[in-house]
Amino acid sequence: MTAFNKMHIQAKQFKIELTRFMMSYRFALDEISTKVKILKEEFHLIHEYNPIEHINTRIKTPESIIKKVQKKNLPFDLEIIKNSIQDIAGIRIICSFVSDIYRIQEMIANQSDIEIIEIKDYIEQPKDSGYQSLHMILKVPVFLSDRQEHVFVEMQIRTIAMDFWASLEHKIYYKYNKEIPAELTNQLVEAAHTAALLDRKMESLNTEINILKHQQEDESFDSIPAQTKKLLNALQEIGMNSTDEDARK
Template sequence: MEIKKSVLYEWKNLFKIYKFALDEVNTKLNILNEDFQFIHQHNPIEHLNSRIKTPESTMEKLARKGLEPTLENAKKYIHDIAGIRITCSFITDIYSIYELIRKQDDINILQIKDYIKQPKPNGYKSLHLIIDVPIFLTDRVEKVKVEIQIRTIAMDFWASLEHKIYYKFDKAIPASLRNELKEAADSANYLDERMEKIKTEVDLYARPQLVKG
């Protein structure tokens, strides 16, 4: 998609606000993770990855939706221009992180899609949130949308592999591979459940024993 330089400048000017939103949310998450670690001796967040869509890919997504490629439509209809992926060790960590985000006074959760309790047919699992966060600029305050995906390491490994295969076959994955991917998703879920069980047992052993007296 060829874009005029003047139009591209306007889009890049808009997208810097999404960078500010990512900076804001990343800072919040790092603080929450460190505080949780201090209180519970366990950090729920293993990795944080963030990215911003390019103006070109955003315009293409608007076109696929049958919408005009305008700045207004991008702000209104494209919710994943700014995205953060949180990877954690355990399924319970996912919901702990969600609760920490939910309790932030200046974060508004606009949408929740729980693909852990209700996985996609191909086996995909993740917790998706669309939030907005206030960004204080020199002349105004903007509420900016950010998509947050929260997964375990096993879920993330599977999703990364599925994504690569999806595009390698131009979205037309052979049935045999689809079946293998679903089986791999089931194996990843089994691993998550086993690790959760082990964590629960470790926590029980780690509890201080009651002193008889």
């Protein structure tokens, strides 16, 4: 075998390995996205409320991965890269309220096949820049034709206000080639405080609306004739008993 043929075979093998490498991240994102969409649909149908506004996913480009490999002084070994860089695949969930963020975190934690590796709460402790978000590193199972892999996925959960601020900060950061003037930095921090204040205000308004809604529901129930109330309570009890029987089966 000539040196050229040997190099050609090695290149072909590396291409297959690289394809498998990138493919596993895409499948991991598909897996976690499906779980989040199911939770979103369940909340909409059962609870008549949806804590998830929208979802974005991304996979780092090969160029971006190479830059991070060089920054971390890692060898160009796919297995080492896979274990050392945990944000190659990412999913971002946007919510209306801060309480929704922790509700979603709890729902993800309850997924038995998802392992939470790390949590960084930049809401409790914002970055110096003012950045707020909840970050989690997850290990997601991917079932392939010949094996099972566990793939790292970074999940970011934030409110609409947090996402708006982060989007503007990102644009300014790159517009000034990562060297933002001190005056703009101070204004960004101030804007982050304003966004946090807006989140607290909207959370408070939402709580008040829910209290009023429950009061109206209670008043509506009180106005129902006694016989109808008995029927509704009986139907509810039948439903609960059926659920208990199903559980015992």
